[in-house]
Amino acid sequence: MTTKKALISGITGQDGSYLAELLLLKGYEVHGLIRRASTFNTARIDHLYQDPHEQDARLFLHYADLSDGARLVTLISQIRPDEVYNLAAQSHVRVSFDEPEHTADTTGTGAIRLLEAVRLAGVDTRYYQASSSELYGATPPPQDETTPFHPRSPYAAAKLYAYWITKNYREAYGMFAVNGILFNHESPRRGETFVTRKITRAVAAIQAGRQEHLYLGNLDAVRDWGYAAEYVEGMWRMLQADEPDDYVLATGTGLTVRDFLDESFSHVGLRWQDHVRFDERYLRPSEVDALVGDPSKAHAELGWKPTVDGRALARIMVDADVEALGHAGSPWIDRVALATWEAA
Ligand code: NDP
Numbered sequence: 001m002t003t004k005k006a007l008i009s010g011i012t013g014q015d016g017s018y019l020a021e022l023l024l025l026k027g028y029e030v031h032g033l034i035r036r037a038s039t040f041n042t043a044r045i046d047h048l049y050q051d052p053h054e055q056d057a058r059l060f061l062h063y064a065d066l067s068d069g070a071r072l073v074t075l076i077s078q079i080r081p082d083e084v085y086n087l088a089a090q091s092h093v094r095v096s097f098d099e100p101e102h103t104a105d106t107t108g109t110g111a112i113r114l115l116e117a118v119r120l121a122g123v124d125t126r127y128y129q130a131s132s133s134e135l136y137g138a139t140p141p142p143q144d145e146t147t148p149f150h151p152r153s154p155y156a157a158a159k160l161y162a163y164w165i166t167k168n169y170r171e172a173y174g175m176f177a178v179n180g181i182l183f184n185h186e187s188p189r190r191g192e193t194f195v196t197r198k199i200t201r202a203v204a205a206i207q208a209g210r211q212e213h214l215y216l217g218n219l220d221a222v223r224d225w226g227y228a229a230e231y232v233e234g235m236w237r238m239l240q241a242d243e244p245d246d247y248v249l250a251t252g253t254g255l256t257v258r259d260f261l262d263e264s265f266s267h268v269g270l271r272w273q274d275h276v277r278f279d280e281r282y283l284r285p286s287e288v289d290a291l292v293g294d295p296s297k298a299h300a301e302l303g304w305k306p307t308v309d310g311r312a313l314a315r316i317m318v319d320a321d322v323e324a325l326g327h328a329g330s331p332w333i334d335r336v337a338l339a340t341w342e343a344a
């Protein structure tokens with residue numbers, strides 16, 4: 001049996017790290033695109049790292065950026081992957097209002113650069129596009145594969161382009177190119193500025209006496225929160241199907257931000273009302289009020305079914321953040337530098 005090769009853009013992100021881990025477990029050779037940065041940005045995958053000089057190494061990292069199409073063509077031509085997962089994006093909805101053009105370039109145009117790289121390299125590759133429930137935006141729930149889109153942010157508008165261009169490459173060139181329309185999914189590896197992780201980190205810090213208040217925006221927003229590890233398995237299933245198609249992955253249950261707060265704080269015996277403060281800077285110029293997905297098609301055709309709901313997820317994340325606080329301090333705090341400045 002030949003080893004399958006997968007290429008993951010966004011491997012250093014939440015989903016990329018879980019997907020890499022899953023594919024390595026399945027026996028894949030995994031190639032990840034990483035961005036050159038002045039500090040290491042591979043913390044989520046460091047535990048998977050193998051010295052590429054070792055005979056049995058199956059994880060390989062390559063410098064690349066979705067803004068550099070020529071580099072993508074070179075890499076796809078050299079690696080000749082069986083599967084490409086395009087997970088890279090400027091993925092923060094609020095930030096997309098501050099950096100709309102950058103978001104369009106990475107989150108939208110980035111997809112066409114990667115699709116073109118696959119086409120120009122002439123490889124027989126299956127392509128997964130990380131599409132989002134944000135596409136539905138103002139269209140009320142429940143949302144499924146037939147629900148009309150109404151994006152409400154530069155991020156969602158960029159993802160809309162990526163969604164349609166993926167469909168277009170399927171129709172125009174017969175590529176096995178699919179959209180996973182994923183509702184919010186979280187984990188202990190979730191970025192610290194998304195609302196769930198912001199809450200669970202704060203719960204751990206407040207319980208430890210290191211923080212008193214947590215500043216948040218809209219508590220009424222409804223989201224369908226699932227567990228990222230289960231969702232990356234759904235991505236893989238989409239690329240194993242007989243025919244390319246687009247699928248919603250969701251739990252089918254919505255919670256408000258307030259519900260998530262309640263579950264997280266009460267899990268350690270705290271009351272969120274004693275700690276949460278409002279800050280308007282976390283409001284968006286146009287908000288998405290409610291997203292609740294209907295994952296019936298993925299269940300019927302791919303056999304995919306999530307088991308962790310939003311409340312269970314909150315408890316998993318709080319436990320992980322409480323445990324993480326017990327570990328050695330943050331590497332960002334350089335005590336030597338602080339002492340040097342104090343002495344100066
Ligand atoms: P993260 O923000 O955790 O990760 C984003 C990844 O994209 C990081 O590896 C980042 O690299 C990389 N990246 C950003 N810009 C570029 C660029 N210009 N070139 C190359 N790589 C880049 O996102 P998630 O893991 O949460 O999400 C994965 C994908 O799924 C994203 O496309 C997101 O929009 C989409 N999505 C996520 C959902 C969720 O609930 N998590 C739901 C639906 C869709 P670096 O580490 O260097 O910053």
Ligand code: GDR
Binds near residue numbers: 091193198284
């Ligand atoms: P979202 O996730 O915008 O749904 O996008 P986020 O966790 O940022 O916001 C969810 C809801 O919480 C409200 N909110 C706050 N959000 C943040 N980040 N910080 C706050 O302080 C805060 N207070 C309230 C927001 O207004 C919003 O209604 C995520 C990303 O992963 C996208 O990439 C992905 O496509 C979608 O999920 C599905």
